[in-house]
Amino acid sequence: MDSPRKSGRQRRLEIRERRRQRALAGNTHSVPAEPGRHWPAGAVAADPAxxxxxxxxxxxxxxxxxxxxxxxxxxxxxxxxxxQQKWWYEIAKGNINSTAVRCRSCRTRERTRQAEARRIHLEGLARKTTPPTE
Ligand SMILES: [Zn+2]
Structure with a gap:
Protein backbone atom coordinates (compact mmCIF):
# COMPACT_ATOMS: atom_id res chain seq x y z
CA MET A 1 0.00 0.00 0.00
CA ASP A 2 1.32 3.45 -0.86
CA SER A 3 1.06 5.84 2.04
CA PRO A 4 0.12 9.40 1.10
CA ARG A 5 2.87 10.69 3.41
CA LYS A 6 5.59 9.22 1.21
CA SER A 7 8.02 11.88 -0.05
CA GLY A 8 8.58 12.63 -3.71
CA ARG A 9 12.13 11.45 -3.39
CA GLN A 10 11.05 8.12 -1.92
CA ARG A 11 8.54 7.65 -4.72
CA ARG A 12 11.16 8.46 -7.37
CA LEU A 13 13.51 5.90 -5.82
CA GLU A 14 10.76 3.27 -5.95
CA ILE A 15 9.96 3.99 -9.58
CA ARG A 16 13.66 3.80 -10.42
CA GLU A 17 14.01 0.49 -8.60
CA ARG A 18 11.05 -0.95 -10.52
CA ARG A 19 12.64 0.17 -13.80
CA ARG A 20 15.94 -1.38 -12.71
CA GLN A 21 14.24 -4.69 -11.95
CA ARG A 22 12.52 -4.61 -15.32
CA ALA A 23 15.82 -3.89 -17.07
CA LEU A 24 17.42 -6.79 -15.19
CA ALA A 25 14.68 -9.16 -16.25
CA GLY A 26 14.29 -8.08 -19.82
CA ASN A 27 16.30 -6.94 -22.77
CA THR A 28 19.08 -4.92 -21.17
CA HIS A 29 21.12 -4.08 -24.24
CA SER A 30 20.61 -1.39 -26.81
CA VAL A 31 20.80 -3.77 -29.73
CA PRO A 32 19.04 -3.05 -33.00
CA ALA A 33 15.47 -4.28 -32.96
CA GLU A 34 14.75 -7.21 -35.20
CA PRO A 35 11.99 -6.59 -37.69
CA GLY A 36 8.64 -7.34 -36.14
CA ARG A 37 9.99 -7.42 -32.63
CA HIS A 38 8.70 -4.87 -30.13
CA TRP A 39 11.02 -2.51 -28.33
CA PRO A 40 11.24 -2.96 -24.57
CA ALA A 41 9.12 -0.75 -22.34
CA GLY A 42 10.66 2.67 -21.80
CA ALA A 43 12.85 2.44 -24.90
CA VAL A 44 13.93 5.74 -26.47
CA ALA A 45 14.54 6.03 -30.22
CA ALA A 46 18.10 6.63 -31.37
CA ASP A 47 18.95 9.36 -33.85
CA PRO A 48 21.43 7.91 -36.40
CA ALA A 49 22.58 11.39 -37.50
CA GLN A 84 20.71 9.03 -20.01
CA GLN A 85 22.13 6.77 -22.71
CA LYS A 86 20.71 8.96 -25.47
CA TRP A 87 22.35 11.97 -23.82
CA TRP A 88 25.68 10.17 -23.46
CA TYR A 89 25.88 8.80 -27.01
CA GLU A 90 24.21 11.63 -28.92
CA ILE A 91 24.86 14.87 -27.00
CA ALA A 92 28.09 14.09 -25.15
CA LYS A 93 29.21 12.05 -28.20
CA GLY A 94 30.29 9.08 -26.13
CA ASN A 95 31.74 6.08 -27.91
CA ILE A 96 29.08 3.56 -28.82
CA ASN A 97 31.00 0.79 -27.06
CA SER A 98 31.24 2.67 -23.78
CA THR A 99 28.74 1.97 -21.02
CA ALA A 100 28.09 3.16 -17.48
CA VAL A 101 30.27 1.38 -14.92
CA ARG A 102 30.07 3.64 -11.86
CA CYS A 103 27.28 5.20 -9.83
CA ARG A 104 27.06 8.98 -9.68
CA SER A 105 29.00 9.45 -6.44
CA CYS A 106 31.77 7.01 -7.41
CA ARG A 107 32.03 8.78 -10.79
CA THR A 108 32.53 12.12 -9.03
CA ARG A 109 35.13 10.59 -6.70
CA GLU A 110 36.97 8.99 -9.63
CA ARG A 111 37.02 12.30 -11.53
CA THR A 112 38.49 14.08 -8.49
CA ARG A 113 41.08 11.33 -8.05
CA GLN A 114 42.14 11.56 -11.70
CA ALA A 115 42.41 15.35 -11.59
CA GLU A 116 44.56 15.09 -8.47
CA ALA A 117 46.81 12.44 -10.07
CA ARG A 118 47.19 14.64 -13.15
CA ARG A 119 48.12 17.66 -11.02
CA ILE A 120 50.79 15.69 -9.14
CA HIS A 121 52.13 14.28 -12.40
CA LEU A 122 52.38 17.74 -14.01
CA GLU A 123 54.06 19.17 -10.91
CA GLY A 124 56.62 16.37 -11.06
CA LEU A 125 57.29 17.11 -14.73
CA ALA A 126 57.71 20.81 -13.99
CA ARG A 127 60.26 20.03 -11.26
CA LYS A 128 62.23 17.82 -13.64
CA THR A 129 62.36 20.30 -16.52
CA THR A 130 62.90 23.52 -14.55
CA PRO A 131 66.49 24.11 -13.50
CA PRO A 132 66.98 25.06 -9.86
CA THR A 133 66.72 28.83 -9.37
CA GLU A 134 69.88 29.75 -7.46
ZN1 LIG B 1 29.45 3.44 -6.67
Missing amino acids: ELDHNNTYGMLPLYYADRAFICRDCGSAELWTAK
Missing part, protein backbone atom coordinates in the same frame (compact mmCIF):
# COMPACT_ATOMS: atom_id res chain seq x y z
CA GLU A 50 23.71 12.13 -33.95
CA LEU A 51 25.63 8.85 -33.84
CA ASP A 52 27.76 9.74 -36.88
CA HIS A 53 30.84 10.28 -34.71
CA ASN A 54 31.06 6.53 -34.12
CA ASN A 55 33.56 5.00 -36.45
CA THR A 56 32.34 1.44 -36.25
CA TYR A 57 31.58 -1.46 -38.51
CA GLY A 58 29.08 -2.70 -35.97
CA MET A 59 25.41 -1.84 -36.05
CA LEU A 60 24.35 1.36 -34.36
CA PRO A 61 21.37 1.09 -32.05
CA LEU A 62 17.85 1.91 -33.26
CA TYR A 63 16.83 2.62 -29.69
CA TYR A 64 18.10 2.76 -26.12
CA ALA A 65 16.68 0.62 -23.35
CA ASP A 66 17.20 0.92 -19.59
CA ARG A 67 20.28 -1.00 -18.49
CA ALA A 68 20.82 -2.35 -15.00
CA PHE A 69 24.42 -2.44 -13.83
CA ILE A 70 26.48 -2.87 -10.69
CA CYS A 71 28.81 -0.01 -9.76
CA ARG A 72 32.40 -1.13 -10.30
CA ASP A 73 33.63 0.64 -7.17
CA CYS A 74 30.97 0.39 -4.47
CA GLY A 75 28.87 -2.48 -5.82
CA SER A 76 25.57 -0.62 -5.61
CA ALA A 77 22.76 -1.69 -7.94
CA GLU A 78 22.26 1.06 -10.49
CA LEU A 79 20.15 1.87 -13.52
CA TRP A 80 21.40 3.60 -16.66
CA THR A 81 18.19 4.89 -18.15
CA ALA A 82 17.42 4.99 -21.87
CA LYS A 83 17.31 8.81 -21.67
Whole structure:
Protein backbone atom coordinates (compact mmCIF):
# COMPACT_ATOMS: atom_id res chain seq x y z
CA MET A 1 0.00 0.00 0.00
CA ASP A 2 1.32 3.45 -0.86
CA SER A 3 1.06 5.84 2.04
CA PRO A 4 0.12 9.40 1.10
CA ARG A 5 2.87 10.69 3.41
CA LYS A 6 5.59 9.22 1.21
CA SER A 7 8.02 11.88 -0.05
CA GLY A 8 8.58 12.63 -3.71
CA ARG A 9 12.13 11.45 -3.39
CA GLN A 10 11.05 8.12 -1.92
CA ARG A 11 8.54 7.65 -4.72
CA ARG A 12 11.16 8.46 -7.37
CA LEU A 13 13.51 5.90 -5.82
CA GLU A 14 10.76 3.27 -5.95
CA ILE A 15 9.96 3.99 -9.58
CA ARG A 16 13.66 3.80 -10.42
CA GLU A 17 14.01 0.49 -8.60
CA ARG A 18 11.05 -0.95 -10.52
CA ARG A 19 12.64 0.17 -13.80
CA ARG A 20 15.94 -1.38 -12.71
CA GLN A 21 14.24 -4.69 -11.95
CA ARG A 22 12.52 -4.61 -15.32
CA ALA A 23 15.82 -3.89 -17.07
CA LEU A 24 17.42 -6.79 -15.19
CA ALA A 25 14.68 -9.16 -16.25
CA GLY A 26 14.29 -8.08 -19.82
CA ASN A 27 16.30 -6.94 -22.77
CA THR A 28 19.08 -4.92 -21.17
CA HIS A 29 21.12 -4.08 -24.24
CA SER A 30 20.61 -1.39 -26.81
CA VAL A 31 20.80 -3.77 -29.73
CA PRO A 32 19.04 -3.05 -33.00
CA ALA A 33 15.47 -4.28 -32.96
CA GLU A 34 14.75 -7.21 -35.20
CA PRO A 35 11.99 -6.59 -37.69
CA GLY A 36 8.64 -7.34 -36.14
CA ARG A 37 9.99 -7.42 -32.63
CA HIS A 38 8.70 -4.87 -30.13
CA TRP A 39 11.02 -2.51 -28.33
CA PRO A 40 11.24 -2.96 -24.57
CA ALA A 41 9.12 -0.75 -22.34
CA GLY A 42 10.66 2.67 -21.80
CA ALA A 43 12.85 2.44 -24.90
CA VAL A 44 13.93 5.74 -26.47
CA ALA A 45 14.54 6.03 -30.22
CA ALA A 46 18.10 6.63 -31.37
CA ASP A 47 18.95 9.36 -33.85
CA PRO A 48 21.43 7.91 -36.40
CA ALA A 49 22.58 11.39 -37.50
CA GLU A 50 23.71 12.13 -33.95
CA LEU A 51 25.63 8.85 -33.84
CA ASP A 52 27.76 9.74 -36.88
CA HIS A 53 30.84 10.28 -34.71
CA ASN A 54 31.06 6.53 -34.12
CA ASN A 55 33.56 5.00 -36.45
CA THR A 56 32.34 1.44 -36.25
CA TYR A 57 31.58 -1.46 -38.51
CA GLY A 58 29.08 -2.70 -35.97
CA MET A 59 25.41 -1.84 -36.05
CA LEU A 60 24.35 1.36 -34.36
CA PRO A 61 21.37 1.09 -32.05
CA LEU A 62 17.85 1.91 -33.26
CA TYR A 63 16.83 2.62 -29.69
CA TYR A 64 18.10 2.76 -26.12
CA ALA A 65 16.68 0.62 -23.35
CA ASP A 66 17.20 0.92 -19.59
CA ARG A 67 20.28 -1.00 -18.49
CA ALA A 68 20.82 -2.35 -15.00
CA PHE A 69 24.42 -2.44 -13.83
CA ILE A 70 26.48 -2.87 -10.69
CA CYS A 71 28.81 -0.01 -9.76
CA ARG A 72 32.40 -1.13 -10.30
CA ASP A 73 33.63 0.64 -7.17
CA CYS A 74 30.97 0.39 -4.47
CA GLY A 75 28.87 -2.48 -5.82
CA SER A 76 25.57 -0.62 -5.61
CA ALA A 77 22.76 -1.69 -7.94
CA GLU A 78 22.26 1.06 -10.49
CA LEU A 79 20.15 1.87 -13.52
CA TRP A 80 21.40 3.60 -16.66
CA THR A 81 18.19 4.89 -18.15
CA ALA A 82 17.42 4.99 -21.87
CA LYS A 83 17.31 8.81 -21.67
CA GLN A 84 20.71 9.03 -20.01
CA GLN A 85 22.13 6.77 -22.71
CA LYS A 86 20.71 8.96 -25.47
CA TRP A 87 22.35 11.97 -23.82
CA TRP A 88 25.68 10.17 -23.46
CA TYR A 89 25.88 8.80 -27.01
CA GLU A 90 24.21 11.63 -28.92
CA ILE A 91 24.86 14.87 -27.00
CA ALA A 92 28.09 14.09 -25.15
CA LYS A 93 29.21 12.05 -28.20
CA GLY A 94 30.29 9.08 -26.13
CA ASN A 95 31.74 6.08 -27.91
CA ILE A 96 29.08 3.56 -28.82
CA ASN A 97 31.00 0.79 -27.06
CA SER A 98 31.24 2.67 -23.78
CA THR A 99 28.74 1.97 -21.02
CA ALA A 100 28.09 3.16 -17.48
CA VAL A 101 30.27 1.38 -14.92
CA ARG A 102 30.07 3.64 -11.86
CA CYS A 103 27.28 5.20 -9.83
CA ARG A 104 27.06 8.98 -9.68
CA SER A 105 29.00 9.45 -6.44
CA CYS A 106 31.77 7.01 -7.41
CA ARG A 107 32.03 8.78 -10.79
CA THR A 108 32.53 12.12 -9.03
CA ARG A 109 35.13 10.59 -6.70
CA GLU A 110 36.97 8.99 -9.63
CA ARG A 111 37.02 12.30 -11.53
CA THR A 112 38.49 14.08 -8.49
CA ARG A 113 41.08 11.33 -8.05
CA GLN A 114 42.14 11.56 -11.70
CA ALA A 115 42.41 15.35 -11.59
CA GLU A 116 44.56 15.09 -8.47
CA ALA A 117 46.81 12.44 -10.07
CA ARG A 118 47.19 14.64 -13.15
CA ARG A 119 48.12 17.66 -11.02
CA ILE A 120 50.79 15.69 -9.14
CA HIS A 121 52.13 14.28 -12.40
CA LEU A 122 52.38 17.74 -14.01
CA GLU A 123 54.06 19.17 -10.91
CA GLY A 124 56.62 16.37 -11.06
CA LEU A 125 57.29 17.11 -14.73
CA ALA A 126 57.71 20.81 -13.99
CA ARG A 127 60.26 20.03 -11.26
CA LYS A 128 62.23 17.82 -13.64
CA THR A 129 62.36 20.30 -16.52
CA THR A 130 62.90 23.52 -14.55
CA PRO A 131 66.49 24.11 -13.50
CA PRO A 132 66.98 25.06 -9.86
CA THR A 133 66.72 28.83 -9.37
CA GLU A 134 69.88 29.75 -7.46
ZN1 LIG B 1 29.45 3.44 -6.67
